[in-house]
Amino acid sequence: MTKRHTNAGAGVTRRNLLKAAGALAGAGAVSSFPAPAVWSAEEKVLRYLGTAVNQSDDITKKVKADTGITIQNIVATTDDVTKRVATQPNSFDILDTEYFSLKKLVPSGNILPMDAKKIKEFDNITPIFTKGQLPDGKVIGDQGTAPKKVMFLEGPHSKTFSKTPTEWVTLIPTVYNADTLGIRPDLIKRPIEHWAELLNPEFKGKAAILNIPSIGIMDAAMVVESLGKYKYPDKGNMTKPEIDMTVGVLTEAKKAGQFRAFWKDFNESVNLMASGETVIQSMWSPAVTAVRSKGIPCVFQPLKEGYRSWASGFCMSKGTTPKQQEWIYEFVNWYLSGWAGAYLNRQGYYSAVLSTAKANMEPYEWAYWMEGKPAEKDIHGPDGSLLEKAGAVRDGGSYDDRMGNVACWNAVMDENDYMVRKWNEFIAA
C-alpha cells in the first residue's frame, strides 16, 4: 500500500506530507477519531493503463481540477496492454482496453467488472453497447467481438459472459469508432467505393495493410467479400479453411507486389500516407486527421461494404483496494459526464454517453461531427488546431450513417493461434 502511494511520483511531495501531518495533529487535537481528516488529505492517485487513444494531458489536468484525482498514464500498444494485464495485474489500477481483448482478459481473472448501479449515466450509454442498436433502434452488424456479446458477466467474480444484461459490466465504454480505408484522393483521382480496391492492381506497390494479425485479417476479409470471392458466416471468427483462403488471397497480392509496406503503429501509417509511399491503406481516423493537418489531402473513405468497428472501455485491476475502487468509480462517472466525451468527439471518435457530450459541445460542432452537416464555422481540434474550414462535411457523414453501417467488430478468433501462425507465413511469403 505505502509503496503504491510513494510510487505516485508527484503523489507524495513535501508539502502534502506536511499537510497530512498537520491534518493528523489537528484532528488529534479536536477529536479522538482522526481517520476521516487524514483520509481527506490523502492524495487520490490512479495508475491508468491504456493505448493512448484517450489518454491525454488535457484530460489528466481536467480530472485533477474537477475531482482531485491524479491520473498516472501508463501508455502501451494494444498487444502490450493485454500482455501487461495477463502478467502484471498489480502494475495498474484502472484499465482502458478494447472489447475484443476481453476473451483473453476475463478468463485470466486479473480484472474486475464494474457495478452498473454505481455508474450514474449507465442507462444513457448508447445502445450500441447494450443491445447492438443505434439510438433510433436500427440493428447494426455484429460479426466479430461486438461489444454486446461481451458486455456483461453473470456475477461479480464470474468468468462467463452473460447473454442478457446484468449488473456486472466488463467494460464501461469510453470511446469507439468505425474504421475504413484511408486514401489519397489527389493521387488516385477517381472515386473509391469498395474494399476490393485495396487489392486492385492499379495501386500495385502503393497499398498497405495493418500488421496486427487479428485486425489485419478482418480488413482482408472485407476485401475478400468485396471481391465476391466468399461470404463469411462470421468474419470475426473464421474456420481454419477460411483463414487459409483469406491469407492465401493476401499472399498472392503480396507476391504480385501489391503492398508497399505493412504498418503497426499510428505514426507509421501517417508517414506512409503523407509521403505518398501509399495511396490506399487500412487506417485509423485520427491518422487521417494527422495527414490532413499537414495540408495533404487524405480521405477516410466510406465504402459500400461497411466499416470495421472497435470500442474500448474501463475496468479495474483485481489488485485494487475498496478505496481505490471508489476513486475509479468517481473517475469513470466524471469521464461519462460530458467534458471528456466532447473532447473525444472533437477528435473524430465517438463518446459513450451522447447526451452529456452534446451538452459540452457547441451546436455547430455537434452538427458537423455527429449529424453529418456542413460545418457552419471552422472546425478546430481539441488542441485548437484547424481541422476543417467552414462548409466541409465529415467523411462518411453522420453518426447514424457511420455507426449504422458497421459490418464487423475487431475480434479474437477461436482459431487465433492458428491464424497468427498463418500470418507469419504470409509475412515470410
Added chain:
Amino acid sequence: MAAGRDLDSYGAPGWLQAAPFALVFAAFFVLPLVFVVIVSFWDYNDYQMLPTFTTRSYVESFDGCLTDLPNLCTMFKTYVSTAKFCFIVWALTLVIGFTVAYFLAFYVRSATAQMTLFLVCTIPFWTSNVIRMISWIPLLGRNGLVNQLLVGAHVVDAPVEWLLYSPFSVALAFVHLFTFFMVAPIFNSMMRIDRRLMEAAYDAGASGWQMLTNVIIPLCKPGLAIGSIFVVTIVMGDFITFDEMGGEQIASAGKVIETRLGALQFPPAAANAVILLGATMLIIAVLNRIVDIRKEL
C-alpha cells in the same frame, strides 16, 4: 574439462576470482535461458501458459517442413531469408570494415590522429539505431531526395521503387549500422601486429598484396572472427531493422518471435527463441572451426 583442470591447479583463489563473474553470468544469463527452454515445452491457451510438458510449440513451428517438401515451410523460408541477409551484411561489413581498419592502422601515422579518427567512427552511435535507420526514409522514399535527384537528372523516368521497403534498404541499413562492429576488433588486431614482421616481409621482397594475404590477414584472424560474430548474431536476432526498412514485408527469425509475443503466445515464442539460439550457435561453431579464437588471442 581442460579449463576445469587449469582452474583446479590454481586452487581456491582461482575459484574465488572466477566466482563473481560466474554468479552474474548464472543469474542473468544461464537462469533466464533455462526458463526460456522450460517455457518452450509448456502448453498455452489464449491468455495463459499451462505448465504441462508438450512439444506442441516445436511441432507447430516446424509445421509442414517435411510434408511440403520440396517447397519450403514457413520456418525454413524465414531462416533462408534471415541467413541470406546475414551473409550479405557479413560480406559487406567485412570488406568495408577491413578497409577502414587498414587505413586507420597502416596509413594514419600519428597515434593521436588514429585515436581521433577511430572515435569519429563512433559518432553515429551517439543516437539510437532506430533514428539512424529512420533517417534513410526521407532519402530513399518514392518522393525522397535520391529519387528527386535521379528523376531531375533524367536518369530514370519514374521514381525507383526498390530503394525503400526492399531487401536493398534492409541490407543498406544493416551495413550502415553495424560496420563499426567490424572496424573495432579488426583495428585492434591490426594494432597488435608487430611492425617488424611487415618490414621483414618487405625486405624479403613481398609485394603489397603478398604482405596483405600472407602477413596481415592471418594475423587479423581473431579480429575478423570477433567482428563476424558480432555482425552475424545481431543480424540473426534483429527484427526492428527488418520492420522499419523492409516495410514489415520481409520475414526474419526475430520477427516471428515478436509476432508470437504480441499474441500472448509465450511458449511458441520461447521455442522460436531456442531454435534461433541453436541456429546462431551453429554458425558461431563453424566460425570457431575456421578460426580458433581462444588460441589466437
